[in-house]
Amino acid sequence: MMVNSTVFKLDSATRSLLESVNTSIAISVIYMIVTVINLVGNGLSMWLLVFRTSPKTPSVIFMINLTLTDLALGVALPFQIAYQLQGFHWTLGTNMCSVMTLVFYTNMYCSILTMMAIAINRYLGVVWPMLFRKMQKKSFAFIGCLFMWGLVLSVLHPLMTTDLTFDIPELRIITCFDVLKKEMLPTEYAWLGFVFSMVFVLFLFPFCVTTFCYVSVIRELGRYAKTSKKKKAVRLAIIVLLVFTLCFAPNNILLLTHIVIKLFYKQSLYMAYKLSLCFSCLNSCLDPFIYYFACKEFRQKLRQIIHLQNLSSSVDSMKMEHKESLHSTHIAFESPEREPL
Template identity: 70%
Template structure:
């Protein structure tokens, strides 16, 4: 994002970014790979989650929500690829620009909030199994949580939905989409500060802290029992989620904050780095199916059946037996829900 010195002139540093074919080519290639992997992986995941995975536990509901946001990004990326290959020249009009930009950022922040929700569900099911014991109540809360996530994200991104995000650059004969934001997009510096605060702290940093806390507690709790395979999957899941936050989400959000402050107050820019980080943020949509594989036992089994793999290995069969014994132990201790199992634990 870059502020302008006038309605028709940009500084030389900004113009050089749009003249660089190397950066746009790298971004286009990454987007192409992400689009293919996204649509194939998440298309299969959505089919499995909707039609082959039962019952629809809270974790499965959150995974469906996450898959939907990923597929939305996969549909939007081809337009971004065309824009990059045409040399940052947008020719689909301001409304389409605003719509696709909001879709792009909605995927990022809904993914962050959904991963937080999944981590909270794991935490409640494993660390505090007596909380929210009724499956029906937990399902209702999961659906309400998904609707709340979308409402929160769209309310924060409202300025993008109501603003013309295109910008004409006569010097280069192009019209950019979202690459140059006008200062009058928001009425004051205070409004810009509130906008950035909500994007960085409410939609990224706070969920990141909650997710980290929940998975650390889950790993500690699982370390107390002897189910080695379950602990390994839990650790892999936690590492993968934190990796997505660290590699995909953190650089983009930190650079967005730094870049906007530099442009508003010091007339400096780190936009090239931000543009690349925005590109890498899309990689999260390719990693989410692996989160489902590690996070849902039923999803793993259905995927093995579809791919023609062995349903379970001998080692995993033994683990299934230990899981049953563990569930019987939970019943004896009075830690089970009314339907006779702990949902989040079984999902591992």
């Protein structure tokens, strides 16, 4: 929600959200589940990508970049959970509020751009293999990651230069990014430019490029590749597009709609937007599945770990059975059953 800090008036939609205990608990539970899955899945992914995957191809470097943003979100989510459970009352100061908000949005948009980069890399490898060989250098991947971070941070610059906390005396709470000062940007058109750059530059354009790349890869593999390779490409495309449509699309569409109707019609969709922001965090739980289908080395190392665990557990169980067998034989030998007279 946007308000003029000199003439403050809380709209009914935002008030109902801030006063809704059930909504606060529901969002917190989702964040708790996401935090656990995020830290476990991405912690394992980071270990595999950094220490068990070699060589460090551009795709692997992009995946490491994506995992870093996901882990940053996993670390930030407990602060958001505490904020929600305290009734949308922020107690950690303005700087921490800005950091947490920035982590949320950099995770979303860096994830989108990184998935686009992985899609382009796969497209070049399948459709333009000669060009792909020339670009398989780590320097290209590092430059690409730096460009992504630079683009995202430049678009989100207003979030870094504004106090995102807001004191609401009537509710006795201090919000963090739930009520924004309208003077954060100078004019209504500046607000529109800010939101349009987020939605169109950081979401819609990467979504179109990613879709084109995966459709082209599937079509190319359908001509000559084995059925198994085509199936893996289809699964990867489905997972990536699922992340876009379920995690990113609702949030960005609602953000654009909410800002437009708030600026020009004085209406609000903030409750729906807040829920969509919550579900956008689910992308960090689905990213390890992208690594599994996108990186052969990652897939092989994960299978090796699972196989070794299964193998060690089966060996342990065999040892236990053997010990129990020896133990029972020992008892039977020392205490034989007496035959009836």
